[in-house]
Amino acid sequence: MVFENVSAFWQQNQTKNSSSLKLVFGGHTTDVHFATPRLRETFSPALEHLASDFAIPDSEIFFCEATGALQQYHLFDDINLLGPHGAIPNLPNNCFGSVQPVSGVLSLYDAQNRRGYVVVRDVEQLPNFELAAPLRLMLGWMGSTSSFSLAHAAAVANSEGAALLVGRGGSGKSTTSLACFLNGLDFLGDDYVALTHEPEPTVWSLYRSAKVAQPSLRLHPELSDFVKRGPTSENDDKYLLDIDSLAKTVEDVGNIVASSPLRAIILPRITNEAQTLIRPTSAMAALRALAPSTVFQQSGGGAITLEKLTGLIRKVPAYELLLGTDGKAPEGIASVLSKS
C-alpha cells in the first residue's frame, strides 16, 4: 500500500508552483517533478547541468516534502521493521524502497512502471550528502534495472578520455578529482557517476557538486571561497562546494562535462612519500576498489550491479596512483590518459 499512499501524498503536495526538470544521463531521460519551489531550489543545483528541454523521458520521479498538515500523513500502514539501509519490506516485485536512516528521506521506485517517489521531511535539516547527491538511491535502483550503473567513484577527463577514480571513503578520490579539476582536467563527479558499457565504456556526470573534508581544504585553501555549506553533524562532516561558481570564477580550471569515454581506472592511495607514482594494477584490485562500496550502498539490485561493473572492468586498464606530497596526481593521470 505504500506506493498508493505516496502517490496520493504527491497529489496533495502539488501546487500551481510545482515544476519539472528533464535530466539526461547514460542514454536515459528522467522527468523530475518538484512539488514545491523550495524542493527545486534545494536539489536542482546539483542536477541542472543534465537538464534538457527536448529529450523524451523514459522514467519519472516525483519529489515531495512533508510540511505542515502533510507531516500527519500516514504513508505506512504497517511499519514494524525496516531492514539494512532502512529498506522497506514487503514491496511488490521489481519495486525498491527505503528510508535513509540518517536523513529520513523516503525513496520508492517501481522498476516496471519506471516511476519513483522521494519524500523529504525537513528540507532545512538535510545533511550535505543529500544535497550533493540527490536521488542517489533512486539512481542506483534505476541503474540495476536498466543499461547504466551508478558507481561510487570520482571521474575526470581530458581530450583523450576519462579516468575513473575508485576506492573506499578516505582513499583520496574526491580530493584527487578536485586537484585535477583545479589543474585543468575536466570534471565529471567527485563521489558518484553513471557508467555505460555499450558501444564503449563511458562515464556520465550525475552531480554538479563536490564535498571536501577539512584536510583537503587545508591542502587547497582556494576552495574555501566556494564553500556553500559546512558540516552539519558527526555523520555529515564534509564541506559542500559550489563547484559551478568555481568553474566560472577560477582561471585555468577544467570544465564540468556531461560524459567522456572511459580509458582508465585509477586506484588512489595516500602515501607519506614525496613522489607521486602511477603503476598498472590488476583487474581484481580495481573490482575490489569499485564494487563493494557501490553495491553495499545500494539496498537492492546488488548482483546485477556487480555483474555490470565486472564486465566494464574487463574492458579498461587499471592503475594504482600512489599519492605523494609533491601534488603531481593530475600529471600522473594525464600521462595515463595520453597512453590510452
Place this chain on the structure above:
Amino acid sequence: MESRFRINAPTVTHQVIDGEVIILNLDNGFYYSLADSAAVIWQSLNGAPVGEVVAVVERFYDAAPNEIETKTSEFLAQLAEENLIAAVDAWPFEITAPEAPATKTTFTAPVFEKYTEMSDLLLVDPIHDVDDYGWPRTQEESQGSPAQS
C-alpha cells in the same frame, strides 16, 4: 550420500575476473577475494558432490596424496562457517567447473581474504521506531544523540 553444497544466493553474489573470484555478502557487507586453488574450488562447488570438487582441483594441481582432499574439505567448512555456502541434499541444476590448464602447477592450500570495513555501509541496525504519525524516526531522533554511522 556424499555431501554437497550450494552458493548461498541471493544473499551471496560473486563474479570471476582473470581467474580470481570476488564474493559479496549482501546482508552483512563482508566481501572476499579468492585466488588460485580457492578460486577453483569456488567455481566448482555449486551443487557438486565434494568428491567431484576434489577431482576438479586435482586436475589443476600436483600435491601429496590426500592433501587436496583434506584441504578442500577444510576450505569448504570455512566457507560454510562464513555463510557463503550451505549444504544441500540434491542439486537438479547444471553443475559447472572451470577448465583445467594443459599443465598442472604445485598445489597451495586454499585461503580467502576477508574484508569487513564496508559493513557499516549497510547500517545494519534496522529502524523500528516510528513517531505518532507513522514516520520512521531517524537514527538521531531514536537515539537522542548523533547517529552512529
